[in-house]
Amino acid sequence: MISTPDQAALTLQAVHKRYDQKKVLDGIDLxxxxxxxxxxxxxxxxxxxxxxxxxxxLVRPDSGxxxxxxxxxxxxxxxxxxxxxxxxQEISLYPWMRVRQLLDYMAAFYPKWNSALVQQMLKxxxxxxxxxxxxxxxxxxxxLAIILALAHEPDLLVLDEPAASLxxxxxxxxxxxxxxxxxxxxxxxxxxxxxxxxLERVADRVAILRGGVIAYEGELDxxxxxxxxxxxxxxxxxxxxxxxxxxxxxxxEGNEALVSVRNVSEQILAELRAQHAAxxxxxxxxxxxxxxxxxxxxx
Amino acid sequence: MPVSYAFxxxxxxxxxxxxxxxxxxxxxxxxGRLAAGAFLPSVRQVADHxxxxxxxxxxxxxxxxxxxxxxxxxxxxxRVNPPGPAGNGKARRQAILPLLKQVAEAARxxxxxxxxxxxxxxxxxxxxxxxxx
Numbered sequence: 001m002i003s004t005p006d007q008a009a010l011t012l013q014a015v016h017k018r019y020d021q022k023k024v025l026d027g028i029d030l031x032x033x034x035x036x037x038x039x040x041x042x043x044x045x046x047x048x049x050x051x052x053x054x055x056x057x058l059v060r061p062d063s064g065x066x067x068x069x070x071x072x073x074x075x076x077x078x079x080x081x082x083x084x085x086x087x088x089q090e091i092s093l094y095p096w097m098r099v100r101q102l103l104d105y106m107a108a109f110y111p112k113w114n115s116a117l118v119q120q121m122l123k124x125x126x127x128x129x130x131x132x133x134x135x136x137x138x139x140x141x142x143x144l145a146i147i148l149a150l151a152h153e154p155d156l157l158v159l160d161e162p163a164a165s166l167x168x169x170x171x172x173x174x175x176x177x178x179x180x181x182x183x184x185x186x187x188x189x190x191x192x193x194x195x196x197x198x199l200e201r202v203a204d205r206v207a208i209l210r211g212g213v214i215a216y217e218g219e220l221d222x223x224x225x226x227x228x229x230x231x232x233x234x235x236x237x238x239x240x241x242x243x244x245x246x247x248x249x250x251x252x253e254g255n256e257a258l259v260s261v262r263n264v265s266e267q268i269l270a271e272l273r274a275q276h277a278a279x280x281x282x283x284x285x286x287x288x289x290x291x292x293x294x295x296x297x298x299x
Numbered sequence: 300m301p302v303s304y305a306f307x308x309x310x311x312x313x314x315x316x317x318x319x320x321x322x323x324x325x326x327x328x329x330x331g332r333l334a335a336g337a338f339l340p341s342v343r344q345v346a347d348h349x350x351x352x353x354x355x356x357x358x359x360x361x362x363x364x365x366x367x368x369x370x371x372x373x374x375x376x377x378r379v380n381p382p383g384p385a386g387n388g389k390a391r392r393q394a395i396l397p398l399l400k401q402v403a404e405a406a407r408x409x410x411x412x413x414x415x416x417x418x419x420x421x422x423x424x425x426x427x428x429x430x431x432x
Contacts, residue, residue, distance in 0.1 A: 037352060172350070175350065176350060179346065179350065179351070179352060179353070182352050182353065182354070183343065183346065183353045185353075185354070196311075197310065197311050200310040200311055200316070201310045201316075201350055201351050201352070202351070202352055203352070204352055204354050204355070220315070221315040221316075221317055221318075221355070221358070224313060224314070224315040225315055225318075233408065279404060279407045279408050280404075281404050283313070284312070284313025284314050285313045286311050286312060286313045287311070288311070289313065
């Protein structure tokens with residue numbers, strides 16, 4: 001194992017990938033610190049799956065450098081692969097196998113295999129070991145894939161839309177399992193989703209993918225602390241050219257304006273009030289609000 | 300009842316979870332529900348109970364420690380400090396400030412003068428018998 005100097009479990013530098021004429025990844029720079037739980041947010045079709053596949057060396061990027069647990073993504077050693085857990089969006093397990101057979105088969109590949117954890121999760125999630133994989137519902141198959149990804153206690157767990165086919169109760173169980181991993185502080189989790197409420201409990205970092213680049217990356221708390229929405233009301237019509245330092249998105253309608261803004265200060269608020277004879281109310285935004293605002297952000 | 304049951308968070312709120320915890324614990328200390336000398340539940344207990352990231356709880360606890368509201372006792376956890384007369388008052392004034400800011404903002408909207416607002420607020424403050432804690 002080669003340790004990375006910056007203690008990042010995963011780094012992507014200037015990663016580009018196009019399919020036909022479509023630029024899917026257009027210069028991705030992302031670093032995921034060891035021990036963190038990163039939520040990768042993006043609309044459907046934003047390129048989350050492509051980013052994840054590139055990150056794990058499953059898709060070759062057109063250019064850029066990717067390191068996973070110290071290895072280059074294109075040259076992962078067997079030892080490094082054994083330290084990674086991955087749940088893809090389309091799960092293709094062995095349909096003819098029964099759950100019991102599949103578990104035995106998979107366990108043979110890994111030096112580490114936590115049978116107690118597997119049995120516990122099978123029980124919690126009501127996955128019966130006698131069932132044939134091919135006959136399972138999509139949700140049950142997803143549960144099984146998550147169990148398989150957790151069984152060898154990976155140092156890096158990567159999940160592509162893991163909660164998409166899970167019912168709410170199973171989703172909570174899944175999030176608890178992620179928290180269990182996070183509690184140690186040594187293992188890293190990356191999961192993509194477009195369900196922001198899943199992220200808010202468990203993720204400590206968030207990356208928002210938009211237009212082929214990472215539009216925002218950082219601590220979730222910092223994001224919530226720094227992005228606010230200002231409700232501006234003036235006695236007079238506000239100019240359509242209204243601008244506020246740090247503005248992410250501005251909407252002006254007559255005497256009122258909605259301005260979402262990063263790192264707003266008391267001074268900026270005071271200037272806004274004075275300049276436009278306006279009153280300004282500051283609103284806290286949750287992750288979903290912020291996600292929507294970033295989608296509409298000015299280029 | 301474990302102490303951790305006394306905390307609750309709204310993960311989808313715009314207020315970061317760590318700050319919700321800090322505010323709640325500070326308010327409980329200021330209000331006497333968490334007495335001086337009491338220990339906060341462990342990071343793990345709170346994280347398990349609220350189903351949130353333990354790092355979020357750690358962050359809240361270290362901020363509370365920095366503010367002098369709790370103190371880390373080796374091997375035992377976070378102990379609530381006795382309120383200094385000034386600190387306690389300051390913490391409580393700090394706690395009500397966001398609400399007062401909202402009142403001020405609403406007053407500006409409604410073009411009410413400070414005197415008018417204070418005149419309305421005063422009787423409310425003096426009539427406490429219909430309030431429950």
